[in-house]
Amino acid sequence: MTRAEQLAALRTDVDALAHADEATVLATLPQWDSLAILLVVSHFEHVHDLEITGAQVRVCRIVGDILNLIPPLS
């Protein structure tokens, strides 16, 4: 997947990110909450076959930080 495809897939699965781009600051999104973090963890499992923790997502500042959790060859 290209980085753009990874972002598109993330936006599809996590409603809080539906209109976000890579530079969007997560804390500014009204729906960025514990449910959104759970949906990100689930998205990584389904789409990338990667197990990540809520803590890894919680420290992300912008949407691009979430995409950086995907290893380069994934």
Place this chain on the structure above:
Amino acid sequence: MHSSLSNLRLAGLAVTTGSVVRDFIADGLAAGVDRAALERTAKAISLRERRVATPGITALDLCTDATTRLLSEMGLDATSIDAVIFVTQTPDHAQPNNASLLHGRLGLSKSAPAYDLSMGCSGWVTGLQQAALLCAHGGAARVLLCAGDTLSRLTNPGDRSTDPLFGDAGSATIVEKTGRSAPLHFVLGADGSGAEAIIVRQGGARHPTGPLDERIDAEGNRTHEANLVMNGADVFSFTLREVPGAIESVLRHAGYIPATTDALVLHQANRFILSTLAKKTGFTAAQTPMSVVEHFGNQSSASIPCALIHGLGDRLEAGPLKVVGCGFGVGLSWGAFAGEIGPLTIAPILSLPR
């Protein structure tokens, strides 16, 4: 840890729930939560309503009612029970344990030992393994396993991330020694490094009492030291990491494959988690009862017996079914089982008081 235990059967099941029906959307609106946000959560993890206990009703009361109804349905006298195991984390008292209180209430034989297992959502499977051990190797012919909690008492109504999830219920399961040789298989495990993911900090010997000042998190959820606090995303990560492997392992031990197994019965955490686990382990949605949480809430250790009755009751009464199941949660801990269940006696799901 894996164990395979033979010459026993699951003979009866009953569940009694709290009697107060709480509606997720109505409760959220009353707490001042935006309707769109509530509908978003309700849709994502399928929350609708739950049943909680009225003041004064405890897990002991719910399990006593389930046991009394089940014994009556099975035509059994309480004195025929050789041991009682009570799985709960909301006992009536610090001492004595709930099993002893139930022993006294039911008038069990003095030769019947009575002990508690302090476990939550994985506890019914661990209790079943203990009951099976007592029948297979411990000299018991009939064991009563009670499992239930009143977790709604421990959550803070101001904690919208946790409070709406839990319902209150108590279950009774009768396990009997038989001449039958088909084994029940168990895979049990724990990861204590995740112990703080679900925790009630105050109320035990470490912090018996103390200030109950409320904290407010970034999302506005309120909790204090005596509340059940759960890190949902970390519990979800743990579940994805450990539960599929436990299910695959117990399937291997039983010689089952998903296609020829009748049902996957999981701890009813929420539909989102259950559908993810079913997909990951190769089971279809039709094989996996998922609706308990929408009607009753997350019932802790009573949720698997409730799912067995609610999702498979008629088929289990006719039995046998090849069933695989797994409980997972506080500890963190998990327990998977596989084997033939049924035909057995079921007392219907009722609430207390009625």
